[in-house]
Amino acid sequence: MKISLIFLGMISLGLGISGIFLPVLPTTPFLLLTAFLFSRSSKGLHDKLLNHKILGKYIRDFLNEKAIPLRIKVFSISIMWIAILCTVFFAVNGILWLQILLFVIAVSISIHISSYKTKRYNGQKCC
Numbered sequence: 001m002k003i004s005l006i007f008l009g010m011i012s013l014g015l016g017i018s019g020i021f022l023p024v025l026p027t028t029p030f031l032l033l034t035a036f037l038f039s040r041s042s043k044g045l046h047d048k049l050l051n052h053k054i055l056g057k058y059i060r061d062f063l064n065e066k067a068i069p070l071r072i073k074v075f076s077i078s079i080m081w082i083a084i085l086c087t088v089f090f091a092v093n094g095i096l097w098l099q100i101l102l103f104v105i106a107v108s109i110s111i112h113i114s115s116y117k118t119k120r121y122n123g124q125k126c127c
Contacts, residue, residue, distance in 0.1 A: 005041035009034045016055070026076060028058055028068075035059050067119035077110050 016030030031049075038046035050056045062068070068076075084106040092098045 002041040005037045006045065009037035009041065009045065012037060013049075028062060028072070031055060031059050032062060035063070061119065065117070065119060067117040068113065069119045073113055073116075073118065077113055080109060081106060 012030045012034040015025060016027050016034060019025035019027035019030060035046060035049055038049055050059055084102050088099045088102055092102070
């Protein structure tokens with residue numbers, strides 16, 4: 001079981017790193033999934049991930065504060081809606097039940113992301 005979790009964690013890590021460069025692929029959710037999978041399978045990999053000089057900050061910030069920076073909230077929701085709307089109008093045009101399902105998923109994810117506190121940086125005034 002541990003080997004399977006490590007394997008899934010590596011896939012999730014790869015997707016998370018890819019998300020840094022690909023605008024449609026989210027980074028933080030995959031890094032959080034990686035941290036979860038590594039925490040269940042390998043303390044060494046989990047510690048290495050949390051202490052990574054670049055990736056570790058994303059994960060530690062979210063785990064410690066349960067907050068998302070406003071810029072990331074806006075970017076994530078915007079990219080998701082662009083992708084969903086493109087899919088609805090171009091890929092599944094005419095399949096009403098699938099269009100409705102995608103719309104419901106987009107609304108649900110938007111509400112979920114918005115429900116997290118907004119991370120404040122020193123001197124930043126925000127919501």
